[in-house]
Amino acid sequence: MSAGTSSLLSVRDLKVVFDGRKGPLTALDGISFDIAPGEILGVVGESGAGKSLTGTAVIGLLDPPGRIAAGSIHLAGERIDNMSPEAMRRVRGRKIGAIFQDPLTSLHPLLTVGDQISDTILTHLQVTRDEARSRALALLRQVGIPAAETRIDHFPHQFSGGMRQRVVIALALCAEPALIIADEPTTALDVSIQAQITSLLKRLCREKGTAIMLVTHDMGVIAETADRVAVMYAGRIAEIGPVEEVTQRPKHPYTAGLMASIPSVQHRNAVLNQIDGSMPRLSAIPTGCSFHPRCLASSARCSKERPEHGSTLHAVACHHPLTDAKHV
């Protein structure tokens, strides 16, 4: 999708560096993507690929020594990457909601869930305490908490993992933000609960027109939930496009390798495809294409010239993208 007035979130050439004793480490480099209103963009990658960091940069929660060194982030036409911390605090929660992996640590253990939700509503919206409470109750019902009237006065430890994650979703939704950053929202949950949470997110997204940036390492969750997907490798986007295209007809050798290394539930293979080696450390990112030392299709050009992904619908940052004919 090209940058346009239609996009809700627009990230351009984002570069995040960490200043260290041995000089700056580049953790994210040249990240560009857009999210349209009501769209779910999946961001997938292995540990250390920079997927969570991208989410953190968007909500303005980068901790020093991390900082945005270049690029821009626009939310609904407004630039948010250079806002003051105070102004950013008002954007967070009001315009961007966040859901994190561990629902127990994202909730205050000493406040009832009702108080936490109404406090957040009062912070962002001009309503009375009673209105805030009735809104909180409606939200808890919406996210599927049974007997919400009594559960509203319970503390987080009285909820199970799946129910807690529903409370966190209610909390993220309470000021009706246009965008939600969901960082591994289902990783800490069991598969049957995971399915409930992803379909809840999908339903809310459809009903309210909320856009979601879904950060996860689980390709299965992305395939089921996202409209588009960005595959990250060593701080860069390797491939971005519609989810059917990327999962079924990957163009980047890394995506293809990643897809083939997932054991299938539908049939059994004798040997899994493996990508030898591991993701490079930030201090030793190879020149040119950062994937070239592990890539079977690499050429001399790959080690010298860094590939860029264009702004086509299914964009790939590779000098030798796979064509359909090469797929088996």
Place this chain on the structure above:
Amino acid sequence: MSDHDAILSVENASCHFDVSASWLQRVASRAPRRLLKAVEDVSFTVRRGTTFSIVGESGCGKSTLARMIVGLQSPTSGSIRFGDICRADGKVEMPRLQMIFQDPFASLNPRWRVGDIVAEPIRELKLRATEAETLTRVSELLVTVGLSAQDATRYPHEFSGGQRQRISIARALATEADVMVCDEPTSALDVSVQAQILNLMVRLQKQFNLTYVLISHNLSVVRHMSDQLAIMYLGRIVEIGDAEEIFKSPSHPYTRLLIDTIPQVDAPNRAREPMSGEVPSPISPPTGCTFHPRCQIAVPSCAVDRPELLTVGGRLVACPHVRP
């Protein structure tokens, strides 16, 4: 069940934990003792050289069962037996067991060099006569699991998660183990690294005729690895049999729901009905069939009668309402 090449047979094993309050509080509040039935009446047999997998959601008792097999937890009732193994030198003895843990960052001593970590079981069990032979064996093991002999002098923190899991495997192999109990061996790893470890495990199984007891919640990993499969729900086995058969045609409603709810890369944006409800607390499980509150085909009698494991088309299923 008896099988001449059975290396491990678990018979009616149960493990209960007393989770009552202290006696003073119980007297004061007139509360009864409370028992957590982590594993309840579980039986199965594992044949040598095969992979037996135990699947279930958190709290179903799969890790307790693994701990019982390796002897870290003694069963409250029932028995766990091992079949004898004939060694190459004619000795007949009990199989050697080893465990591979989930978190490779916590299961290796950070202050020890990799060489010492792998050599410890060899030195402890006096498997090699001299120190030189021990060191040769360590290098051999490191090469077997895909590391290099020079890695013996390095510390665990210098390795990535996948490489550390290889060190754990090398340590387990050092005892010349016959049975490896693997508790979520790849769930802390990335998918491409997971593929490396699973391929390594398959190769080692063929090379050393290893028997794996694999504990996992990841059904796609289980399908890839298993010969036999048991699905547990709240401490009980609900379905047990040939893994391929179960994946092809799951019988128990819980197995069916579990297989239906896994997100699949092969079928993007599949519309599906998520299973409602959650796993109840094992301290106060539902009466009758423990799955009945979440079951779509439940009838009133399910809340009363506990279903026994019945033979349905070559496997055992704990549900009277399924047809082969």
